[in-house]
Amino acid sequence: MSTTTLPPTMKALLQETKNGPLVPKSIPTPNPGPGSVVVKVLANLLQHQTPGILSGKAGFTYPTPMIPGGRAVGRIAATGPDTTCLSEGQLVLLEPFIRARDDADTWIFWGAMEGTSEGSKKLFADNWRYATFAEYVKAPLENTWALDEKRLCGELGYTIPELVQLSVDVVAYSGLKGIGLRPGERLIVTPATGLFSGAAVGVAVAMGASVLVTGRNERALQRLVDAHPKLVSSVLRTNDIEVDVKNLQKHGTVDAFLEFTPMGAEGSTHVRAAFGALKQHGRACIMGFGGGAMKDVEIPMMDIVFKSITVHGHAMYRGQDVKEMIKMAEAGVLRLGKERGFDSVTEFKMDDFERGFDWVGENHELGQMAVLVP
Ligand SMILES: NC(=O)c1ccc[n+]([C@@H]2O[C@H](COP(=O)([O-])OP(=O)(O)OC[C@H]3O[C@@H](n4cnc5c(N)ncnc54)[C@H](OP(=O)(O)O)[C@@H]3O)[C@@H](O)[C@H]2O)c1
Structure with missing residues (x-):
């Protein structure tokens, strides 16, 4: 004492x-x-x-x-x-x-x-x-x-x-651990420009993934690409599901997605498009509290069933996650500030x-x- x-x-x-x-x-x-x-x-x-x-x-x-x-x-x-x-x-x-x-x-x-x-x-x-x-x-x-x-x-x-x-990053880090994100995998973050969803992009890059960032705000998406030009690609959302799925798949096989939908996004089709873009045996991490995820947007049951998709809901984190994430920042792998855009x-x-x-x-x-x- x-x-x-x-x-x-x-x-x-x-x-x-x-x-x-x-x-x-x-x-x-x-x-x-x-x-x-x-x-x-x-x-x-x-x-x-x-x-x-x-x-x-x-x-x-x-x-x-x-x-x-x-x-x-x-x-x-x-x-x-x-x-x-x-x-x-x-x-x-x-x-x-x-x-x-x-x-x-x-x-x-x-x-x-x-x-x-x-x-x-x-x-x-x-x-x-x-x-x-x-x-x-x-x-x-x-x-x-x-x-x-x-x-x-x-x-x-x-x-x-x-x-x-770092107090924001740990939420995404834990969610991405929850779906077992592995180095070299391709991940969709949708949307990708919010406080928590934006954080997920830098965290996923630090975990060794390449990331497709989707949303409506081209300028904000571009910031993420500029911060990680070789690892992040932006896919501007049209809300036409077929078009959005095709655009997401253009970059290659999509292993997993993380969604962080805020309240007020009811009616948006971004989660449905992410399910559509997933590969066979893909993984989905559902973290947003907003209506766009599960409440008011139909879940594409046939996609989930026929592609054997694992859907994982995730809230917050464990103490061990905070420890690991701080270690990543101290190692210089997880970047902060200007290096994150x-x-x-x-x-x-x-x-x-x-x-x-x-x-x-x-x-x-x-x-x-x-x-x-x-
Ligand atoms: N599971 C957990 O442990 C956990 C922890 C913390 C937060 N959360 C929840 O996660 C959610 C996201 O948090 P956040 O801080 O990232 O929220 P935020 O900053 O308010 O999110 C803004 C993002 O949402 C998108 N968006 C806004 N309105 C939209 C609409 N009508 N249709 C589609 N996209 C829309 C924006 O995209 P545009 O760029 O296209 O406008 C932007 O990317 C919240 O519900 C929050 O409570 C969950």
Whole structure:
């Protein structure tokens, strides 16, 4: 347990009432306990989906008061009695998928969703209501991952805000592991230019695949091609299934696809086209929460049956996935920032959070990223 004295109070953005506004507040700084550390937050991912979560439109539920966030990079400010390998000053990645220690099937999204069981609601309400939109955060040890700062920021030249991308990348990495993506395979990512779907492209390339990126936004697709000219090809979607299938197959045998459809894509045929383009015994990874995937788009049963396609649904990741992905980034195989086609990360101070959310609301095309800096 470290002996550093934390400041008695800290700034935080609190949602005090259900679906109410975020309010900047001064509140007591947390102390670490068994199974946790206190992290000084350096950069928080600003997600364009967060206002929809806070207003209740996304359908996520949680108790208030609550502090949002969950995807961040910071430094260990105080260790707990059972911290064994993290020490003060260590740069760490924080990610939001918290599982109950006595039941790995009980989970919450820190700073966003209490889960669906009595156990998960208790886990959220009684333990992890306060996520990372604050100067300091008490974080579970299991969600706090050491980053090799000398390697990532020194030798590889990434900025701390750029490292926040790792908390997004791990979702795609786990999904691609879930379908057993192998080096040399050809993968469709559909759509390919969202926050999570765009991340899947760089991750798949790092895993040794060649990637077909599909979507409607030619400029955003081109960014992905420019970042990986020999490994990524773009296929502009027409929504005419026959045409889209043919265009996807033009590049050669398609081994697998990963879909990350957002809400609002009901009626789109991109998932159907991806099924159509798959080879015999192909694999499909379904990860989007949007209607375009399963809810309102017909699944082509004959394609699935006659081609013996394996359909794999996938939510979030395991701790081992975070560890492996950080190793890939530290090795320099998984690239970040400009090497992935991203602009410099735009930073907003915590007091300026409303402007930050407005900015990400308007600027979340692939390659644009913003962080909240306490
Ligand atoms: N399974 C999991 O563990 C997990 C984890 C995180 C997120 N998710 C879910 O994954 C989904 C995708 O997340 P995201 O952050 O990538 O979302 P996002 O940033 O909002 O997605 C934008 C992408 O969706 C495409 N799109 C938007 N409207 C469309 C439409 N009407 N028809 C077809 N494509 C459309 C866009 O394509 P254009 O370029 O063509 O506009 C763009 O590529 C969300 O539902 C999210 O909740 C799942």
